[in-house]
Amino acid sequence: MTIEMDKYxxxxxxxLSGEIDMYSxxxxxxxxxxxxxxxxxxxxxxxxxxxxxDSSGIATFVEGLKGMRSFGGRLKFVAVPEGIMEIFTFSKLxxxxxxxxxADEALSG
Amino acid sequence: MTIEMDKYxxxxxxxLSGEIDMYSxxxxxxxxxxxxxxxxxxxxxxxxxxxxxDSSGIATFVEGLKGMRSFGGRLKFVAVPEGIMEIFTFSKLxxxxxxxxxADEALSG
Amino acid sequence: xxDSVTITIPSHPGYLSMVRDVTARFGEIHNLSEAVxxxxxxxxxxxxxxVIKYAYRGATEGEIVITLRIMGKDLEVIIEDEGxxxxxxxxxxxxxxxxxxxxxxxxxxxxxxxxYEFDEGRRSGNRLRxxxxxx
Amino acid sequence: xxDSVTITIPSHPGYLSMVRDVTARFGEIHNLSEAVxxxxxxxxxxxxxxVIKYAYRGATEGEIVITLRIMGKDLEVIIEDEGxxxxxxxxxxxxxxxxxxxxxxxxxxxxxxxxYEFDEGRRSGNRLRxxxxxx
Ligand SMILES: Nc1ncnc2c1ncn2[C@@H]1O[C@H](COP(=O)(O)OP(=O)(O)O)[C@@H](O)[C@H]1O
Ligand SMILES: Nc1ncnc2c1ncn2[C@@H]1O[C@H](COP(=O)(O)OP(=O)(O)O)[C@@H](O)[C@H]1O
Numbered sequence: 439m440t441i442e443m444d445k446y447x448x449x450x451x452x453x454l455s456g457e458i459d460m461y462s463x464x465x466x467x468x469x470x471x472x473x474x475x476x477x478x479x480x481x482x483x484x485x486x487x488x489x490x491x492d493s494s495g496i497a498t499f500v501e502g503l504k505g506m507r508s509f510g511g512r513l514k515f516v517a518v519p520e521g522i523m524e525i526f527t528f529s530k531l532x533x534x535x536x537x538x539x540x541a542d543e544a545l546s547g
Numbered sequence: 548m549t550i551e552m553d554k555y556x557x558x559x560x561x562x563l564s565g566e567i568d569m570y571s572x573x574x575x576x577x578x579x580x581x582x583x584x585x586x587x588x589x590x591x592x593x594x595x596x597x598x599x600x601d602s603s604g605i606a607t608f609v610e611g612l613k614g615m616r617s618f619g620g621r622l623k624f625v626a627v628p629e630g631i632m633e634i635f636t637f638s639k640l641x642x643x644x645x646x647x648x649x650a651d652e653a654l655s656g
Numbered sequence: 657x658x659d660s661v662t663i664t665i666p667s668h669p670g671y672l673s674m675v676r677d678v679t680a681r682f683g684e685i686h687n688l689s690e691a692v693x694x695x696x697x698x699x700x701x702x703x704x705x706x707v708i709k710y711a712y713r714g715a716t717e718g719e720i721v722i723t724l725r726i727m728g729k730d731l732e733v734i735i736e737d738e739g740x741x742x743x744x745x746x747x748x749x750x751x752x753x754x755x756x757x758x759x760x761x762x763x764x765x766x767x768x769x770x771x772y773e774f775d776e777g778r779r780s781g782n783r784l785r786x787x788x789x790x791x
Numbered sequence: 792x793x794d795s796v797t798i799t800i801p802s803h804p805g806y807l808s809m810v811r812d813v814t815a816r817f818g819e820i821h822n823l824s825e826a827v828x829x830x831x832x833x834x835x836x837x838x839x840x841x842v843i844k845y846a847y848r849g850a851t852e853g854e855i856v857i858t859l860r861i862m863g864k865d866l867e868v869i870i871e872d873e874g875x876x877x878x879x880x881x882x883x884x885x886x887x888x889x890x891x892x893x894x895x896x897x898x899x900x901x902x903x904x905x906x907y908e909f910d911e912g913r914r915s916g917n918r919l920r921x922x923x924x925x926x
Contacts (some may be wrong), residue, residue: 443702457673457676457702459669459672459673459676459705460669460672460701460705460708461668461672461673463670475758490698492701492702492761493702493705493758493761493764494705494759497758497760498757500756500757501757511726519727521694525698525764526736526766528763529760529763530752530753530755530757534746534755566808566811568807568808568811568836568840569804569807569843570804570805570807570808599811599833601833601836601837601896602831602837602840602893602895602899603840605895606892606893606895607892609890609891609892610892615916630829634833634899637886637899637902638866638887638895638898639888639890639900643890658911659801660798660801661798661799661800661801661806661809662797662801663794663796663797663798663813664796664797664798666795666796670820671796671820674812674813674816674817674820675794677809677812677813678798678809678813679817681808681809681812682809685805685806685808685809707926729926787812
């Protein structure tokens with residue numbers, strides 16, 4: 439997994455690619471929690487390049503979301519590939535995460 | 548490995564993709580030898596989608612080339628990816644096979 | 657085609673990707689659909705992650721032995737370790753409506769496999785048997 | 792990271808792709824370059840193909856056991872089978888200038904590995920040891 443940080447309009451964008459699993463999710467967790475500590479919001483997570491996510495990756499995002507909410511921040515997912523979306527839906531996390539098609543939609547949503 | 552047959556100008560084009568190994572090369576051999584039997588010439592083999600080739604794949608093309616030459620036919624390779632080209636060069640087969648950048652170059656060469 | 661492969665990896669999360677590769681190739685070789693292969697990769701990965709977390713308590717020098725095979729109309733996966741014995745009574749996924757980190761792995765394993773059972777007769781370590789009915 | 796994996800496959804060419812996957816992942820996990828990984832995949836594939844062709848004479852129900860490990864600055868690959876014994880004296884690649892089908896595999900194995908040696912002390916079957924010096 440690789441993480442690339444970017445800016446888009448007034449949002450911070452985290453572009454993920456590769457595989458998010460028990461090996462790579464601690465790196466993701468560290469990055470997410472440091473953004474929470476800095477109260478970065480809105481934070482857009484771009485899933486375009488993500489080929490795989492397991493329960494440790496999902497747990498990491500649930501934790502990140504709780505952190506964001508603790509200071510009233512917003513966490514938004516964009517460009518979630520179908521296979522990853524299916525795992526979110528199965529986990530009933532599509533109801534908890536804000537998921538948009540694109541960064542523009544995320545910022546007007 | 549998948550094989551797709553096509554026509555381009557007055558040539559027959561064999562488009563290969565995937566992995567050519569000891570498992571898939573018998574299928575390639577069958578196809579090549581049947582084209583030889585039909586005296587198809589020129590035959591252009593398009594390597595664009597080939598991600599892997601081993602010695603059984605190379606042996607198959609050496610056999611195919613001998614068959615083509617037996618009736619004065621021409622076998623031309625195009626769009627050979629760098630990694631595959633390196634194996635041809637290592638095997639000294641870059642001197643034996645006619646290798647071109649594109650089908651147009653192959654047909655004017 | 658003889659239809660069994662075994663892979664032995666260290667109990668290190670860095671090797672889970674290799675187990676996924678092997679699972680995916682096994683599925684391809686046996687002509688399973690992409691959707692089924694995706695489920696199997698995730699299910700096997702989650703089961704091996706649990707071995708690292710619970711049987712080996714995070715220690716990375718243990719061994720995990722994963723066998724994939726076709727038995728008639730079933731795909732069977734056996735996962736063996738020499739770690740702490742699991743108490744099947746304590747293995748339970750969380751209610752999915754109660755959103756919190758964790759507790760999802762078991763659901764993902766059971767999404768992929770119809771059978772999830774520990775071999776209780778084993779002397780040491782664990783032997784988990786997963787079965788997916790293919791048709 | 793403990794640095795050894797073992798994969799056991801049937802002596803069927805359909806499983807060579809799985810061996811390549813495992814080899815490539817092993818190389819990635821140990822931060823080898825893409826070029827080195829490409830050589831290793833091909834070298835291990837060719838060595839396993841030869842086991843199928845010569846040790847098992849094309850029979851697909853045999854077993855091939857492939858172990859990859861890091862030993863200090865070396866990557867070592869051990870390939871074991873229970874087939875017909877190889878006579879190392881008869882194993883020779885062709886002169887590359889003499890273009891004909893076949894005889895290329897050994898060159899590709901030796902391109903990837905600095906050491907290619909059979910364990911002569913073995914009672915039955917074969918044990919081929921391949922070593923690549925990494926630095
Ligand atoms: N292999 C195992 N050995 C022992 N306990 C396990 C094992 N797998 C799962 N468990 C238990 O079942 C619970 C649920 O597992 P799981 O759904 O994978 O979620 P998580 O690991 O995120 O808690 C775990 O918290 C653990 O107590
Ligand atoms: N594992 C093996 N067991 C026995 N003989 C072998 C083995 N590997 C290679 N050989 C011998 O060495 C020769 C050269 O092998 P190789 O370069 O792989 O080319 P090919 O298999 O195409 O002939 C083979 O023809 C065979 O006689």
